[in-house]
Amino acid sequence: MTPDVPGFDRVRLPGTDGVQLSAAVGGSGPALVLLHGFPQTSLMWRSVAPQLAATHTVICPDLRGYGASDAPPAAGPDTYSARTMAADVVAAARALGHDRFALAGHDRGALVAVRAGLDSPDAVTHLCSLDVLPTLDSWDILHGVSAAVAWHLYLMAQPPGLPEAMIAATADDFGSFLDGWGREGLFPAEVRAEYLRASRERVPSIVADYRAGAGVDHGHDAADRAAGRRLTMPVTVLQQDWGAALGFDAAALWGAWAADLDHRTVDAGHFMAEERPDLVVGALRDLLARPVR
Template structure:
């Protein structure tokens, strides 16, 4: 499946790794990064709107969709590595500076790109996550059950891959069902495309999550110790997880972002598909700052 009106390309970014990317529109560049368990197709509504006056770049992250899935060496799926992919991709397409929005796993990559490459990222939007270090800090007690997959995929190589492979569609489909307030937002053909992509990417998806329990935490801790913060305008859209789990999400984000707009939404996790007009408005407001 493709985003209507977008051209599909493969772009080599580093060490021979090629990303599958959809590109459409003209104007200042905006890169949109997908989350789990999805592909770049999750941006189909938002991308089509933004393409009216922006060059919109929608890659599959390394390890996902139709992008390459290199074997993990402990750094392969670090968000630092994946963020470098994004910067290299934009440059390969002729853009030294760009706005960046990410959802879920893509938001973690976007945040790392903003921290590591502040001269490249002009604006940053994060949809429905906390920074990695804060995510682990707030996950405790019985409430942590909602994030069981984080702990499963943090285990050493072998067991999580085998367990997930034994019932891949049920595992990945569980999150598509559980996290969507509006099940009609992900129609059957799109759902099938997501599940097909996930079935072919189990080792790399697990490696991505495993990195977030290891090397990604180390990178966040180093930035916290040095006081490194996001210097560009930042917009965060989140469900009200803070109220549900007992923390102040906006305060956590303010520790990372100097210029922050934090908004809660009433839709489910897949907000770019459930409430695309709300996401488009938030992104356009961000780009105007």
């Protein structure tokens, strides 16, 4: 049996442009949407979502192009842009009757969450990012030999063809991200196998997502920065202490985007929702208790 979020129903929800998202949904009350990162699926929330379902309707979708959600061919740079994925999330929440919702994301999902907060501030009441910087800042701080830690960003930013072929030929090496970014033994065997299976089947769309991050997503962030657009809702950021190693002030970078910011440097690895779910649940409960502007 494929592992899933315990006690949740697996449903199909409409995104945009005819795309259907697979989502685990449970609980009742105000809506909270949780977005996964790479190379994961909505399964990453299996220890977090059930706790939050005591007070909220928790919606855990697979992003378009990931997991069991639709993965349309990349007809252009916007097919897998964070803007398009953010619109998917807003549409999926509305399909369940939630015009307003809190939103949290990890890694790639956090970038989609930020874009949703910027593009749809009337829909997103609260926002949480786990262990990532906004796209514009990520590219700005990567330079010299320190950029080697993000080699995959540069590979998947290349024009269509070579990255897909190289990655498809070695797709199980996605496991190196799980092993290198998380502590040893973090993922149960069946969960690790599911992440690798799901990623292996979605190489073209995963590469298209990353390619958008180096192109259209960067452009959208740059336009917002030039226009002075900021996140207006309460924002919480949980981050490892990797700013010091790479020579930047993560809290200051986030402060340029969020007026109401709670930035926390936490004792956890990249996959903190799976390594320290109680820490993430506590931070989300604190965020949800903050008043909406």
